[in-house]
Amino acid sequence: MTTDSVDLLLAKYDTLEEQAVARYGEDSQARVFVLYEQLISLRAVHSADRTDARLSERITRLRTDMAGRYLASGPDRPLELPRRVLSRRPPLLEYDRDVFDRLYREASATVVAQTVAISDPVSALDHLTPKVSYMYVVDDEERLLVWTRPFELSELVFGRRRARIQGVPVAHPMLVPQRLRVRAAGEIVLIGEQSVSMVVANTKSGHFQPPPESADVVREACRRLFGLDDADIDVFNLFPDPNTQPR
Amino acid sequence: MNLITDELARIDAITTDLVALxxxxxxxxxxxxxQAGWTV
Known part of the structure; x- marks a missing residue:
């Protein structure tokens, strides 16, 4: 990598963010998505050569900025959902069986057939493409389950409402139809060429509305399965602590 | 340099997606x- 090429990449992302702010607003989702994509992009470059201080400084700044922006873009109070919090520490969430059977059961078999349990940093990339977003859960047995269908930026912007399987809008409970229990759920991006060396994830699941503790569950899974340090794991929490006052 | 080239292409792809949206x-x-969009 040359000095000029890194500078060019950073400058281009600066310009893209400025354009998003000018057109859509300071706190717009457009800006959040541009920053999220920038973080994935810079982590990919950084994972191949960790010596560039400009990249590490920008990544540090981005992950702090993104943490605040994700929380600010979530609901200001817990949503009424057909799911129960069985435990906060460690978190365990259960989706309602009747609602699931009515809305999602029929299509869930297809999703399960396309879902993999991630076991190590090398074989993970046999199933999943680096730098691409996927839906994941950490289930009640601490397994990291990822649906191998990749999601495009436009689908993520719409909250995956556009993504359907057999005509049914996709939802995280479809990954765990047997017990409908998870410790965490959201979107995950793996970074690395031959092996997973970094992870960017969030807890964006409207169906489970994971509490802040779910981010710790994802970090623990990434440490255990991929051997990563926390500095190489980003998990952005979207939902407020249920015990805090509304913003 | 290839990595940077890939990521510069990613910026073009993001821009194209934003224009389409x-x-x-x-x-x-x-x-x-x-606020983020999500299904409930």
């Missing part, structure tokens, strides 16, 4: 929104 009322609404 902006072309529809629903897409523009999602881009301007201050």
């Amino acid at each position: 902006d072309a529809t009322a629903e897409g523009r609404e999602a881009l301007v929104a201050t």
